[in-house]
């Protein structure tokens with residue numbers, strides 16, 4: 506009896522872990538898109554479609570003490586794992602045809618985050634789906650059908666959801682307040698480096714091989730947000746042909762800006778949309794980015 510009670514416990518804890526993982530994943534993804542301003546790509550949307558219903562499904566399953574909950578969860582979590590693994594592989598490898606694998610809107614290869622060099626958003630999704638899969642399987646197999654009252658107590662469901670919403674609400678509210686404060690602070694911030702432009706000689710036109718490379722890389726890494734001709738795309742990226750930033754900053758400063766990306770609430774952000782660090786392509790070298798900058802300056806149709 507002792508031991509079956511403790512396996513029953515494992516089952517309940519496992520379901521709570523699944524619930525927590527689903528809520529963390531949903532609110533984390535909303536944090537990235539709504540607070541940080543990262544634009545979800547098509548594959549991100551499929552992962553959301555598979556993850557978000559789990560927040561309710563698992564909660565109701567626990568509340569109704571439904572033994573069949575794992576069978577309802579698994580189709581979502583396994584499919585989600587498939588999509589996020591595929592997404593991660595196209596970000597990090599070229600086995601599915603490289604950077605142009607999914608080109609409409611934000612390129613799916615855009616890595617908004619790249620923590621420690623391998624943790625990207627689809628990587629986090631992959632982990633969350635995996636935790637959920639393992640947790641519901643654990644719950645199912647540690648469950649004794651004959652045992653009454655083996656399913657978890659209910660109050661933690663409400664507690665987890667309330668806590669998750671509270672944290673998210675706090676972070677979101679704070680970010681909103683910061684945005685408002687930034688909007689009223691300085692109307693226009695002139696960037697440092699402006700004075701550099703004066704004694705920066707007119708750059709010699711880049712050699713055509715570099716220009717060709719820059720053109721190719723631009724099309725792969727930047728065009729989806731800045732437009733095929735650098736004209737900009739509303740809600741994704743601003744114009745580069747009529748960019749004051751580009752005319753008043755030298756290559757090194759532009760390179761530094763591209764490497765760092767630009768937060769939506771940065772003083773010099775005019776559109777309130779985030780630019781991912783390195784344009785979401787941490788794999789590009791300084792030389793490659795400099796080739797892109799050369800192409801933007803000298804190769805784009807003006």
Ligand code: HEC
Pocket residue numbers: 544611612615723726727728729730731741742743744745748749750751759762763767773774775776777778779780781783784785786797798
């Ligand atoms: C996911 C969309 C996205 C991608 C991909 C992207 N950018 Fe951006 N970029 C932005 C946004 C958004 C801004 C900031 C807009 C603002 O400040 O209002 C920006 C700003 C910039 C600026 C500053 C322009 C100015 O006038 O302030 C440069 C330069 C730039 N990007 C270059 C690049 C290059 C080069 C690449 C490819 C390696 C790239 N971007 C990829 C979205 C993107």
